[in-house]
Amino acid sequence: MKQIINKWDILLVAVLLVLSLIPEGIFYMTGNDAAVHDTYAVIQVDGKIYKEVPLSGHQGTETIPIKTDHGYNLVIVKDDTIGIVEADCPDKICISEGFISRPGATVVCLPHKILIEVKSAGGGEPDVIPAH
Amino acid sequence: MKKTFRIIMLSLFIAQSLVLYIVEGMLPVPFIAPGAKLGLANLITVIAMYSLPRKRDACLILFVRVLLAAAFGGGINAFFYSVAGAVLSLGIMLLLKGVGKFSILGVSMAGGIFHNLGQVLVASLVVANLKIMLYLPILAIAGAGTGLLIGITSVFTLRHLKKLPIYKRMQE
Numbered sequence: 001m002k003q004i005i006n007k008w009d010i011l012l013v014a015v016l017l018v019l020s021l022i023p024e025g026i027f028y029m030t031g032n033d034a035a036v037h038d039t040y041a042v043i044q045v046d047g048k049i050y051k052e053v054p055l056s057g058h059q060g061t062e063t064i065p066i067k068t069d070h071g072y073n074l075v076i077v078k079d080d081t082i083g084i085v086e087a088d089c090p091d092k093i094c095i096s097e098g099f100i101s102r103p104g105a106t107v108v109c110l111p112h113k114i115l116i117e118v119k120s121a122g123g124g125e126p127d128v129i130p131a132h
Numbered sequence: 133m134k135k136t137f138r139i140i141m142l143s144l145f146i147a148q149s150l151v152l153y154i155v156e157g158m159l160p161v162p163f164i165a166p167g168a169k170l171g172l173a174n175l176i177t178v179i180a181m182y183s184l185p186r187k188r189d190a191c192l193i194l195f196v197r198v199l200l201a202a203a204f205g206g207g208i209n210a211f212f213y214s215v216a217g218a219v220l221s222l223g224i225m226l227l228l229k230g231v232g233k234f235s236i237l238g239v240s241m242a243g244g245i246f247h248n249l250g251q252v253l254v255a256s257l258v259v260a261n262l263k264i265m266l267y268l269p270i271l272a273i274a275g276a277g278t279g280l281l282i283g284i285t286s287v288f289t290l291r292h293l294k295k296l297p298i299y300k301r302m303q304e
Contacts, residue, residue, distance in 0.1 A: 004287050009238025016245045020272035023265035
């Protein structure tokens, strides 16, 4: 059988495969490879972003009092979870929702128009990547 | 090639690649990484590239195939992935073929790798997350593998195609 592959082909494919490692290298160098699962909480008041709190890697307890025209809420960041522990709203539903940590989870205080949402860094992690 | 003959040859190539595209959709393929697939339709692109003398014929075949494939079963989402893969892979294949040092296998493997590069690029854009690029090494290996198979098949197909009287007419 005639030779159908030559040394240039092998060289070419080897070079391309090595080049395909470039993104891997860049992410490794910049050191945010572990950041795939980074989560942070976005606190919104009245639809506007009030504060962003990094969650993953967070240690200890941090209190964030939110006082608005609508009322008072006490948000607590405990390790990598976030929740509302105090509120002067009538129903206290936000408190009963407990502490959240997973991307996509939310705690809402409707009377005070407060929304806390956990997001993952890099614009969310899709479960399915449509590709064809 | 006469005008009518050219139209018929191009339609035949397009029809064949469409059939391969649809058949491929029916085959169960093990999930390696998002975007990894056999790329059977690429076989026709490679054969067209090496059997039709003009570059723009191969481009036309690929473009119409991508368009019709989206109409027949892919949808608009698949269309963008396909276009990116098609443009990149055909681009690199024509370039490497022009260099002249590489055989069909090398050209087709590079095409497979660049097709998957296109997939990864579009996927990164769609989900706005550059970390999808971390799939590139796996997809590059997969692309080289499928490209190798496509290349071998093309070599054998072209060997037989060249014996047919119709091949001489295609070169005119």
